[in-house]
Amino acid sequence: MTDDRNEARAARSRELWTAARQLLPGGVSSPVRAFKAVGGTPRFIDRAKGPYVTDVDGIRYVDYVAAWGPAILGHAHPAVVEAIQEQAGLGTAYGTPTEVELALAERIVAAFPSIERVRFVNSGTEATMSALRLARAFTRRDKIVKFAGCYHGHADSLLVEAGSGVLTLGLPGSPGVTAGAAADTWVLPYNDEAAVEELFARHGEEIAAVIVEPIAGNMGVVPASRDFLQALRRLTREAGALLIFDEVITGFRVAYGGAQTLLGIEPDLTCLGKIIGGGLPVGAYGGRAEIMELLAPAGPVYQAGTLSGNPLAMRAGLATLEVLAQPGVYERLERQAARLAEGLEAEAKAQGIPYCVQRVGSMWTGFFHPGPLRNLDDVKASDIDFYARYFHGMLREGVYLPPSAFEAAFVSLAHTDHEIAFTVEAHARALRRARQAAGA
Ligand SMILES: *Cc1c(COP(=O)(O)O)cnc(C)c1O
Numbered sequence: 001m002t003d004d005r006n007e008a009r010a011a012r013s014r015e016l017w018t019a020a021r022q023l024l025p026g027g028v029s030s031p032v033r034a035f036k037a038v039g040g041t042p043r044f045i046d047r048a049k050g051p052y053v054t055d056v057d058g059i060r061y062v063d064y065v066a067a068w069g070p071a072i073l074g075h076a077h078p079a080v081v082e083a084i085q086e087q088a089g090l091g092t093a094y095g096t097p098t099e100v101e102l103a104l105a106e107r108i109v110a111a112f113p114s115i116e117r118v119r120f121v122n123s124g125t126e127a128t129m130s131a132l133r134l135a136r137a138f139t140r141r142d143k144i145v146k147f148a149g150c151y152h153g154h155a156d157s158l159l160v161e162a163g164s165g166v167l168t169l170g171l172p173g174s175p176g177v178t179a180g181a182a183a184d185t186w187v188l189p190y191n192d193e194a195a196v197e198e199l200f201a202r203h204g205e206e207i208a209a210v211i212v213e214p215i216a217g218n219m220g221v222v223p224a225s226r227d228f229l230q231a232l233r234r235l236t237r238e239a240g241a242l243l244i245f246d247e248v249i250t251g252f253r254v255a256y257g258g259a260q261t262l263l264g265i266e267p268d269l270t271c272l273g274k275i276i277g278g279g280l281p282v283g284a285y286g287g288r289a290e291i292m293e294l295l296a297p298a299g300p301v302y303q304a305g306t307l308s309g310n311p312l313a314m315r316a317g318l319a320t321l322e323v324l325a326q327p328g329v330y331e332r333l334e335r336q337a338a339r340l341a342e343g344l345e346a347e348a349k350a351q352g353i354p355y356c357v358q359r360v361g362s363m364w365t366g367f368f369h370p371g372p373l374r375n376l377d378d379v380k381a382s383d384i385d386f387y388a389r390y391f392h393g394m395l396r397e398g399v400y401l402p403p404s405a406f407e408a409a410f411v412s413l414a415h416t417d418h419e420i421a422f423t424v425e426a427h428a429r430a431l432r433r434a435r436q437a438a439g440a
Pocket of ligand 1: 128217247
C-alpha cells in the first residue's frame with residue numbers, strides 16, 4: 001500500500017514514529033493521525049504557513065487537512081499570530097470573565113440567527129456533550145436520535161455508529177460505552193426522512209433531541225437534503241423535542257452563519273468548534289435564551305471549565321472571524337474549491353476512474369465512487385484500497401490529503417491558483433500510479 005521511495009524520504013518522521021509508539025498509545029494524541037487506514041509512516045509536521053505544512057524531513061506539502069477544519073485562513077495568518085502574541089504577553093488565563101470572550105460571543109450571536117446566548121467550552125466534544133445534557137434537562141426526556149456516519153465528538157452516548165476515526169478504524173462503536181448510554185441513543189440512516197418519521201410516530205414523546213451534522217463531514221462530505229432537514233425541523237417541533245445542529249465543522253466554514261444560514265433552517269441548539277478557536281482548543285454551544293438560561297449559574301444544569309473562554313483562544317478566534325467577515329471571502333473560497341473540484345473530476349474522468357467530488361463551499365471529499373453518495377452505506381461502497389494507494393501517491397507529489405477515505409478535506413483562503421493547479425497535476429500522476437499498482 002505504501003510507497004517505498006516515499007518512505008525512504010521520511011527518515012526523521014520514521015524515527016519519531018518509533019519513539020512515539022513507546023510513549024503515546026498508537027503513537028498519537030488522536031486516532032486518525034496514525035495513518036492506520038492508509039498504512040505507512042505519519043509525517044511529523046513542525047511548521048506551517050499559508051496553504052503549506054512542512055515535515056521534520058523538510059518536505060513541504062500543499063495542505064488540505066487544515067488541522068481538520070480550523071485553518072480556514074491558511075496557517076499562521078499574520079492577524080492570528082499577532083493576536084496570540086499580544087495576548088500571551090498579557091497572560092494566557094485568568095479564570096475570570098474577560099472583554100474578549102464578550103467580543104467573540106457578540107460575533108457568534110450576530111452571525112447565527114438561532115443563537116441568543118452562547119457558552120464557551122474547550123472542544124467540540126464538550127459542546128455536543130453539554131448540549132445534549134441541556135436538551136435532556138429542557139425536555140425532561142432521555143432519548144437522543146443521531147445518524148449513522150455523523151460524528152459528534154467522543155462523549156459516551158454519541159459514540160454509537162459514529163463516523164470519523166471510529167469509522168476509519170472499522171470500530172462498531174467503542175468498548176467502555178455502557179449499555180445504558182448506548183440504549184439512550186437511537187441511530188438512523190442519514191438522509192432518510194421515512195425512518196425519522198416512523199421513529200417519531202412511535203416514540204416521539206420520549207425523544208429529547210435529534211442531533212445532526214447538517215452537512216456531514218465525518219464520513220467524508222455528504223450533504224443532507226433540504227427535505228431531510230426540513231423533516232427533522234418539523235418532526236422535532238411537533239413532538240416537543242429539540243433539534244441540535246452540530247456545526248463544529250460547518251460553522252463559519254460553508255457560510256459565515258454556518259449551514260443553517262446557507263439552508264435557511266433554524267435549529268434549537270447549535271454546536272461550534274474548530275474555526276471559532278482560530279487553531280486553539282475551543283468549542284461553544286448556543287441557542288434561544290429560554291433554553292440556554294437553564295445553564296448554571298443562571299439555572300440548574302451544571303457545566304463548567306477551568307480554561308473555558310480562555311483569552312488566548314478567544315483572541316485567536318476573534319482575529320479569525322474578523323478576517324472571515326470581510327467582503328468576498330466566501331466567494332473566494334467557493335471559487336477556489338470549485339476550480340479544484342472541477343480539475344480533479346475532469347482528470348479522473350479522462351482516466352476512466354469512477355470518482356466524484358462532493359463539496360459544499362470549501363469543504364470537500366473526493367470519493368472513488370461514481371456518486372452521488374447520500375449516506376454511510378454509499379460511503380462504505382467507495383474504493384478505500386484505491387484511496388490508500390492514491391493518498392500515498394499524493395503525498396509523494398507533495399499534497400497532504402486526509403489519511404482516510406472518510407474525512408473531509410478543506411480549501412483555505414491561502415490556496416491560490418498556483419496550489420490548485422499543482423494539486424490537479426499531482427492528482428493526475430497519483431491516479432495513474434494507483435491504477436498501475438492496482439494492475440488496471
Ligand atoms: C471535530 C468535530 C467534533 C468534535 O470536536 P473536538 O474539538 O474534536 O472534540 C464534533 N462534531 C463535529 C461535526 C466535528 O467535526
